[in-house]
Amino acid sequence: MQALAPEIRIVKDAEELTRAAAGELVRCAKESVGRQGRFTVALAGGNTPISLYEMLATQPTFRTLLPWGKSHFFWGDERHVPPDHAENHYRKAQAAMFSRVDVPPENIHRVPAENPDAAAAAAEYEAELRRFFAVQPGKLPRFDLALLGMGPDGHVAALFPGSDALAVSDHFAVATRDAQRKTEWITLTLPVLNNAATVVFLACGREKSETLREVLRRVEHPPKDAVRIPAELVRPVNGRLLWIVDEEAAGLLKPAR
DSSP: OOOOOOOOEEEEEEHHHHHHHHHHHHHHHHHHHHHOOOOEEOOSSHHHHHHHHHHHHHOOOHHSSGGGGGGEEEESSSEEOOOOOOOOOHHHHHHTTTTOOOOOOOOOOOOOOSSSSSHHHHHHHHHHHHHHHOOOOOOOOOOEEEEEETTTTBBTTOOOOTGGGGOOOOEEEEEETTTTTHHHHHHHHOOTTTEEEOEEEOOOGGGGGHHHHHHHHHHHSSOOOOOGOOOGGGOTTTTTEEEEEEETTTTTTTOOO
């Protein structure tokens, strides 16, 4: 099945981006619970989503509408550090959101990044995905929503430019490394991200503008060269792709006709 063209939603600034993302997450959650009795989301790390998590947990408009008890939270990637480490994505989400709302502990499916072996941690996480989604042989887990950020270099989750992980098709999660920062990660693979019912990209700030323009250009006109920007490879095969970007990130995009 051919991937649908991405939707581009341009908002004024970071605050409006956060509000738009919160509205999208709540809408998706309510629709999913109404359709199947639960909502599954792969959360993003990085700094931009933290404001989103705080807004969901503290602003009554969103806090009261999100079906917390029927929502299951996973992560698209996690730094290979224990859950009490300052840079652990679960820890940040716990402080910003989960500590402020009534979420059953069993609904939070964190990456076991305290395992000293990153590959073993990825295998544990994959086993949890197989168990929770009751994945049949040859099939993939299907998230209702995958929330992603994009780095200035075009990386998504912990899928970095040039990484061997970009070509992985036989695992749901793998260990990977950011050679530039010399950090280890556990990340979902592209087949899992591309099997989500909805993928929402968040891009904020002028430092993302050149990469965003190039990614969208490559999506519209696939290049012949073999070099790929990770973000351009996120194309849900049976789902929706939405970019929510602020005016600074969208500064180099051509105005819609």
